[in-house]
Amino acid sequence: MTRGAGAAGPTPARPPAVDVAAAILVFGGLFGLTQLVVGDFVITGSLPAKEPIVGVALILYAASAVLGLAVRIGRFWLPALNLAGIFAVLYLLAMGRLLHVGLGLAYAAAFAILLAHHRWFAEVRRAGGRPAA
Numbered sequence: 001m002t003r004g005a006g007a008a009g010p011t012p013a014r015p016p017a018v019d020v021a022a023a024i025l026v027f028g029g030l031f032g033l034t035q036l037v038v039g040d041f042v043i044t045g046s047l048p049a050k051e052p053i054v055g056v057a058l059i060l061y062a063a064s065a066v067l068g069l070a071v072r073i074g075r076f077w078l079p080a081l082n083l084a085g086i087f088a089v090l091y092l093l094a095m096g097r098l099l100h101v102g103l104g105l106a107y108a109a110a111f112a113i114l115l116a117h118h119r120w121f122a123e124v125r126r127a128g129g130r131p132a133a
Contacts, residue, residue, distance in 0.1 A: 011074075011127040015120055018071060021113040024106045025068030025080060028087060031103075032061035060087070074124030077114060084111040 036058055064087065067080040084107050091104030 012120060012123045014072070014074070015117055017113045018117055018120065021080075021084070021110040021117075022068045022071040024110040025064050025071060025084060027068075028103060028107060028110075029061045029064030029066070029068060032057065032064065036061065071114070074121055077118060077121035081111060081114045081118075084108075084114060 036054060060083065063079075064083055067076055067083055070076040071080045088104050088107035088111055091100045091107060094100045095104070
């Protein structure tokens with residue numbers, strides 16, 4: 001039996017838009033991590049209790065990058081959808097800088113793409129394999 005060919009048939013090809021959503025998640029996560037390393041806090045701003053928020057931001061940015069990679073192979077659709085929605089709302093609420101607006105709109109686009117292609121993720125899960133490239 002060939003890889004990806006199971007009882008449900010061959011795995012479906014990955015839509016190009018899913019690659020875009022994955023790239024947004026990976027880029028946003030890596031960008032946020034570099035901002036934390038450099039010290040220019042994108043989310044925390046001038047809040048007095050930065051340490052707990054920086055720890056949470058570190059986890060969320062790392063999760064964004066990891067989920068972006070997982071989305072490319074058709075996995076973890078719901079956590080990626082939720083994280084993209086959370087980041088979109090957080091960035092759009094902090095519209096003090098143009099960077100926040102751009103990242104918020106990018107995450108909103110990733111959210112919309114993931115939501116629009118939910119059937120593809122279900123087909124990949126049913127096929128039990130990785131998507132065709």
